[in-house]
C-alpha cells in the first residue's frame with residue numbers, strides 16, 4: 270500500500286495527459302533544480318546567511334503568514350501596507366502570484382481528496398508533491414474569469430492584481446539584485462554568484478520542496494486529531510520545516526483558525542508572529558483555535574459551543590499503522 274503510493278506514476282488524475290502538460294514550466298523548474306546544484310561550488314557564509322533570512326522571509330512571512338492564513342483563509346486582518354509587502358515576499362517564493370495561489374488553495378479545501386483537488390496524494394505522493402503544478406487543471410486555467418471566480422476578494426484589490434501581473438518581472442529583478450549585491454558589496458563575481466545561487470536558486474528550491482511537503486507528507490503521515498473527511502495529518506517535522514503549517518489535520522478541520530498548533534506541543538511559529546502583530550495593533554479580528562474559543566466562552570461564563578468535529582487526543586485507531 271505504502272509502496273504503491275511512493276511510486277511516481279502509480280496513478281494520475283484523468284486530466285494529466287500530454288496535451289495538458291505544461292512543458293515550459295516543467296523545464297524551468299528542472300533547470301532551477303540543476304542550477305541549484307551550483308551551490309556545491311559557490312558556498313560562502315554570506316550566501317548561507319542570505320538563504321536563511323530569505324527562506325524565513327519568503328516561506329514563513331510570505332507564503333504561510335500572508336498567502337495562506339491571511340489571503341486564502343482571511344483568518345485575520347492586517348494593515349494594508351504590510352499586507353502588500355508580505356505578499357511581495359510571497360511572490361519571491363516562486364509559487365506564483367497571490368491570486369492564483371489563493372484560487373488553487375481554495376479549490377484544494379473545497380475538494381480535498383475528491384475529484385478536482387489539484388494536489389491530492391490519493392493518486393501518488395509524487396503527484397501531490399511536485400507533479401501537479403505541471404499539468405493544466407480543468408478549473409485552474411489561468412484566465413481572469415477563473416481568478417475572479419475563485420478569489421473575487423483579491424481580484425478587486427489593485428495591489429494584488431499588480432503583484433499577480435508582474436510576478437515574473439519581480440522575481441527576475443530580485444535575482445539580479447541578489448547578484449548585484451554580492452558583486453558590489455562582496456567584492457566581485459565569486460561573491461555575486463554565491464549570493465545569487467544560495468539566496469536565490471537554492472533558497473527557492475528548498476522553499477518549494479518544504480511547501481510541497483504540506484501537500485504530500487502532511488496528507489500521508491502523522492496523527493489525526495479530527496475525523497475530517499480527507500487524509501490530512503498533523504505532522505511534527507513538516508510543522509518544523511514550514512513554521513507551523515504541518516498541523517494540517519487541525520487546519521482542514523478548522524480552516525479559518527489563524528492558529529494551526531492547537532496544543533502546547535504543536536509549535537506554530539507563524540502564529541507567534543500573528544500574535545505579535547496583534548499586540549502591536551497591526552493585526553485585528555484574529556480567529557482563534559476552537560480550543561481557545563471554548564476557553565474564552567467558559568471564562569466569560571457563556572454556554573460552550575459544540576466543536577464542529579470530534580476532538581481526539583489519541584491517534585485515530587481506524588488508520589492503518591503505516592500511515593501514523
Ligand SMILES: [Zn+2]
Pocket residue numbers: 377381483484488501517521
Ligand atoms: Zn491539505
Ligand SMILES: [Zn+2]
Pocket residue numbers: 337341342374378520524
Ligand atoms: Zn489552507
